Amino acid sequence: MFLAVREMKHSKLRYLLIGFIMTLITCLVFIISGLASGLSSDNGSSIQNMNADYLVLESDVDTRLDRSVLSEEILDEIQDLNVDAVPLGQQMTSVTRDGMDQKMDVTFFATDADGFLVPSVVKGKGLDAGHPGHVLVDEKLKREEGLKIGDVLKDEISGEKLKVAGFTEGQTFSHTPVIYITNEKWEKIQQGFSKKGKAVVNAIAIQGGEDTVDKVESSLENVEVVSKEEALESIPSYQAEQTSLNMMIAFLFVIAAFVLAVFFYVITLQKTQQFGVLKALGAKTGYLAGNLIGQVILLSVISIGMGVGCTFGIQNLFPEGIPFTISNQMLVQYSLLLLAVAVLGSLLSLFRVVKVDAIEAIGRVE
Structure with missing residues (x-):
C-alpha cells in the first residue's frame, strides 16, 4: 500500500477525477435503487406489510386480487378446516371530504374489525x-391532503359516508393510500352486489405454513393459494416498473466495471516502464499486484463512501411526494457489489502488470 498511496499523492488530479466519476456512478446507483424500492413500497406496501402468510384467490384470475370473487361460503369452509382465516375485500375508488369537491383516489380494504389483517x-x-x-386511513392522506381524525369522507361510487377514526402507516396499494373499512360497511358499499345471495370478497387471508396451503387446496375447488410476493407481483404496473429500474441498475454496474477497467488499464500502460524498473530492482510481481489492487480498493472505498453521503444529501432535496426508500441492508449490499465490480475491473490492469518484462522495459527507458 506504501507505493499505492505515494502514487495517489503524486498524481492527485488523475485519481481525483477517477474518484469523482466513481462517486457519481455510486450516487446514481443508490438513487435509482432507492426509487425502485420506494415505488415497490408505494405500489404494494399494504401487501408487503400484511399480517398474513397466504391469500386464497379465485382460480384462473392470474393471481390478480382485483379480479378474484369469493363467497362467504368459502370462508366458512376454510375456517371449518381449523385455519386462521379472515376475509379481504378490495376496491379502488375515489372519495371526497364532506363539504368539499376535491377527489382523492384511494383503495378500500375491507376485513373483520378484530381480525389479524387490521394494521397497527x-x-x-x-x-x-x-x-x-x-x-382507518393511511397517513399518506394526512400528509398530502391534510386529512384529520373526525373528518367525514364520501365514497363517489356508493355515496356511503366514512368517518376517519385513526391513521396507520405503510399501507398503499397501486400507488393509492388504503382505507380500512369493516365488513358491514363493505356490504353497503358493494351496493347489493352478491354471489348466490351471499356477500362477496376478493380474497381470504390465511396464516400458516405449507401444510396449511396443501390442506386448503386439497379441500376446496376453484381456488388457488398464493404467497404475498405472488400477489404483489400481480399488481398492475408493478412488474413493468421494477423490471425497468432493475435493468437500469444492472447496466450501471456494467458501466462502472468498464469505466474503471479502462481507466486503470490506461494508467497501467503509462507506467509500464516504471513497473519494469521496479521488477529489475527486485520488486516481486505479487508486491506490485498487491499495490494495484490496494489502490483500487482504497479509491473505491473512499468514492463509495462519498457516493452514499451524496445520495442522502440529494434525498433531502426530493419533493415530499417522490417515493424513495433506501435501507441499511441495501447500502451494504450495493456498496460491496460496487467494490467487487471495481476490483474485477482492475484485473485487466493486473494481467498487464504480470506480463511486464523487466529487461524489455529497461531497454525502452531513454
Missing part, C-alpha cells in the same frame, strides 16, 4: 365493529 394504529383508533362507519 399510529394515531387515533382502529376499526370497531360497533361503529361500522369508522375507518
